[in-house]
Amino acid sequence: MIGKYRILLPVLSLAVLLAAVFYLQPRAMSYFGLNLLFNLAVPIALATIAQMMIIMVNDIDLSIGTFVSFVACVTATFVNETPLLGAAILLASIMVYAAMGALIHARQLPAIVVTLGMSFVWAGLAVLLLPSPGGASPGWIRTLMTVKPPFVPMAVVACVLIAGFTHILIMRSATGTLLRAVGGNTQAVVRAGWSVIKLKAGAYALAGFFGVLSGMCLVGLTTSADANIALRYTLLSIAGVILGGGEFVGGKVSPVGAVIGALTLSLAGSFLSFMRLSPDWQIGAQGAILILVLAVRLIFARNGSRWKEAKNG
C-alpha cells in the first residue's frame, strides 16, 4: 500500500509551499499572480519529464540542460526562419537521443559519461548556432505561451496537461508499463522475449521529445535564446524527479510527481521573495527542500517497513 501513496509527499510539499506563499502574499492568489509564479515552471516541468524517462530505465542524463539550450537556439533561429528545416533538425536530434540509448545499452556504457560527452556536443552546436544571445521566438509559439485561457492561467493549464498526458503515456499505456518494467526487472523483460535495446532507445527518444518541447516553450517565454539559457536544467530536472517521488533505480517514477517537483522547485524562488528574503537563497532553498523531502521520505519508508513487518508477523 505504501507505494500507492508515493505521490502524497510531493503534493503535500507543494501545497505547504503554496499555502505559505498565499499567506505571505494574498495577492498571489489571483490569475495574474499564479501566472507569474508558475510561468517559468513549464519548460522546467518538461525537462524534468525528459529526465524522468531516462531515470525510469535506471540511467541518468547529464546533458538535458545543454540539450534544451540547443533546442532553444534551433527554435530561435531555424524554426523561426525556415520552419521545415528547423523541424527536421529537431526530429534528427530526437533520433540522436534514441541512438544514444541504444548505444548505451548495446555496449553497456555508463550513461553518466556518455550523456556528459553529449552535453559538450549539444553545447558546441548551440554555440555554433548562436554565438551571442539573439534569435527570435516563432510567432505561433509566443502566441501559444502567452494565451490567456479563462479562469486559470496558461502556466497552470500547461502543467496539468503535461502531467495528464505523461501520466497516460507512462503509467497507463501498455508500452509505458513495459518501459517501467525495464527499470524494475530487466531480466524478466528479457525472459519474456522483449527487445530491451528497442525499449531503451524508445525511452531515450521520449526524453529527447520532451527536451525539444521544453526548449521550444522556453523560447516562447523568453522570446530569444542563447547557448547557456538552460544549463541549470540538468541539475534542476534531476532534483525535480527525486522531489516528485522518483527513485534512481528500479523504475520507480511518477510523471505527476515530477511535474509537481518542478513546480515546487520553481516556487521556492518566489516564496523567498515574498518572505522578503534575499533571492540569494533561491538555490539554497531548492537544495534545502530536496534534503527535507528526502529526510521525510526516509522516515515514511522506515515506518512503512515497520508496518509491513508487523503485518506479516
Place this chain on the structure above:
Amino acid sequence: MANPVTSSILQLPKRPWFWAFVASGITFGATYALTEGSGSSELISAALTFATFSAIVGIGQMFVITMGPGNVDLSIPATMTLAGTLSLKFMDGSTALILPGLGIALFVGLAAGMFNYLLIRLLRIPPIIATLSASFLYQSLAIWWNRGLRIKPPEALADFTTGSLAGIPNLTIVGLLIAVASWFILQRSIFGRWLSAVGQNTRAARLSGIPVEAVKAATFIGSAVLASLTGYLLASFSGGAALNMGTEYLLISIAVVVIGGCSIAGGNSNVPGIWGGALLMFLVVSMLNSYGLGAGVRLILTGTIIIAIVAAASGRKGSA
C-alpha cells in the same frame, strides 16, 4: 596457457594515460606548426597553469569515481565557489591573513565533504543526489556571503599564483606536488588499497574486513578539500572570487578522469592521466583558437573525444 595474452589485456587500462599525453603533444605540435613557434613558451605556461585547476579537482573527482558506479561528486563547483568566496572575504586583501585564509578554505572543504558523506549515510541516498542537493546549499551560501562584491586577493598571494619558478608556474608546482602525494597515497598507502578494493567490489571489500564506511567518508572529504583548495587558488589567480567560477569544472572534473583513462566502473585510478587529460583539454582549446575555430567546434570535439574513449574502453573490456 593464455597468460601473456591475459596479462597484456589487463595491462591495457594502464596505458590510456599515455595516450592523453601523446594527444596533448600532437595538439601542441599542431598549434606550434601554425604559429611557427611564436609564443609557444607562453602557450606552455598558460596550459600548465590552467591545467592545474582542472587537474586538482580532477584528482578529487577521481578518488570518488574510483569507488565505483554511482559515485560522483556533483558539489565540486559549489565547494570551489564557497571556499574562494569565504577565504577572499576573510583575507580582505591583507597579506598577513594568507595562511589563515587558506585554513578557512580548507575548513570549508572539510565541512562540505563531511556534510556530503553524512547526507549519503543518514538519508541513504545515492551520492549523486546527496552532492547535488548539498551543492545547492553551498552555492546559495556563497551568493549570500559574497553579495556581488569582488574582493581582491592579497597582493602577495596574487603574485604567487601568477608567478613562476624557473619557468614553471608556481601553481603547477603546487598541482604537481598534490599529484605526487595522491599517487603515493593510491599506490603505497593502505587507504589506496582499500579505495581500489571498494571500487572493484564493495561487497567483497566488506567481507575482507575493510572499513568501507570510513573509506567512503575519507574519499568524499578528500574530494571536497581538493575542490576548496582549487577555489582558493583560482580566486586568487583571477583577481577575485566570482559566483560562476566553478561552473565549468563540474563537467571538466569528470571529463579529465575519463580522458585520463580511469575506469568509470571503479577500482582503477591513475594520477598521471588526470594531468594528461587536463593538459589535453586546455591544449585542444588553444589549438582550435589558433586555427580560428570557435568554442562551438571545441566543445563538440571534447564531447566526441569523451564518448569515443568510453566506447573504446568498453570494447577492450568486452574482448578480455
Place this chain on the structure above:
Amino acid sequence: MQLATTAGSSPPAIPLVALLDARMAFGAVRALDGVSLTISPGECVGLIGHNGAGKSTAVNVINGGLTPTGGSVQYTLADGSKGNGAAVARACGIRSVFQELSLCPNLTIEETIRVPHRDLKGFGWRKTARKRIAKALDQVFPGHGIEPGMIVGDLSIAERQMVEIAAGFAEGSIPARLVILDEPTSSLDAAVARQLLDHVRKFCASGGAVIFISHMLGEVFDVATRIDVMKDGKIIDSRPTSDFTQQGLIDAMGHVASTKAEARSQTSREDRIGEEVLNTPEGLSARRGEIVGLAGLAGHGQAEALARYFVSRSAGIHHTKTPEVAFVAGDRGRDGIMPLWSILQNLTLTHLPSLLRRGLVDQKAEDTLAQDWKQKIGIRTENMNNPILSLSGGNQQKVLFARSLASSAPIVVMDDPMRGVDVGTKQEAYDMIRREAEAGRTFLWYSTETDEVVQCDRAFVFRNGQISAELIGEDITEENILAASFEMHEEAS
C-alpha cells in the same frame, strides 16, 4: 483436450515436451549428462534431487531458456506441429514460475502481468490484465485477499509468490499447457500450499501438465503422478509415485559415504576442541578448534546466516589488526576476488593492517607473506605479481583461503568455498582446514556437498531459513542430513 490417463502408466501418444539425451556443459562442469524425459498432458512430474543434481538446468532446458549443448528438445504445439527454441516453447504454452523472478517490484500486479503476456496492449489492456490475474488468483487461492491494483513491492513474500504462481496459471492468448513450479510453496503457509496442490491436481485432471520441484516430499507425494529423481546431471530413477516410499526416495537421492570413517578418524580429536567461542541468536554455536558444518539444500538461509554473523562481528568504520572473524567466499566473483589486482594484492588484503610501516604498506613484508603462503598452499604461478584472473578457479580459491588464514582471526567463516574447485585442490584445502583447526582455529563451513559436511565435528542442517537439526560426530550422515533437509511430515495434506 484429452483427459489424464492413470498415473504413470503408458504415457499419452503426444508428449508436450520431449528431451532426448539432452546434455548441457558449463565449461568443464556437466550440469546435464544425457537426460531423456517426456512430459505429456495430464502429467504432474515431481522432480527431486540434492544440490547440484541438475534440476534447475533441466528446467531451463525444458522452458527454452538454455539451448542444450548436446541432444535434442522438441515441443509439440497445440495444433500438433513440432519445433524447438525459446519462442516455440512460449508458443507451446510452457510457463515457468521461479521464485521472485518474473515480477517487477515497481509495478502493480495487473501491470506486471503485461510483461509475460505479450498480447496485452491497446485500449483496455489493463482491464483484461486485471480480469486474468484476478480470475487466476480466485481459482488457485480462493479467499486470497490480494487486489490486482496493489504494487508488487508492497506485497509480502508469500503474497508475491501467490501472484507469481497465479500468473503462471492465468489465461492468455496462449493457454498454459505446462507450468513449471520451482519450490512454489517455500514461503506459503500450509493452508495456502494445500490450495495450490488442489489446483495443480485440478489443472492436470483437465489436461494440463506440471513439473513440480519441492523439498517438501510430502507435497511431492501428494501431487505428483510420476517422480523423477536426478543426481549428477542424470535421471537415476523415474517411476509412478505409488512405487516410491519417502524413505526409498531419500535412499535413491543419496549414496553411501564410504570414505567417511577414514575422514573422521583424522579430524575427530576431542582434546582439540575447547570452550565455546561463538553463539548466534538463530542457534549456531561453535567451540574453539571445532569445524562446524552448515548443511541443507542450497538457498535455505545458510549463506545469509554466515554473512549476518560476519557483519555483526566486523565493524564498517574502524579497522583492526586483530580481526575477530575472517571470511572465505565461495562465490568468488561476487564476494571475493578483486579482479583488477595481482595475486599478491588479493592474498594480503585482510592481513594488510599488520603490514604497515610508517603508515605505508611495507612491500617487503607483503612479498614475504605472499611467498610464504605460495609455498604453504601451493599456488601454481611463476610470479605472485601476475593478475589474479590468470589463475584457474581452484587456485583463485586457494588465494581466498590464504587471504583469511593469513590473518590472525580465530574464527573463519566459509561460504561454500569448494564451488567449482577440482578434486586435487579440494583435498589440499581439506588438509589445510584440518591443520588450522588443530592449531586452534574455529571454522564455520557452509557446504552444498554432503561429503564435506560429514567431515565436520558438528553440523547444523538448515531448512526454510531455520536450523532444522543439529548433528554431532557420528550422527552426521548423508541420510540424516537429507532427512532434515526435506520436509518429511505431510503438512500440506
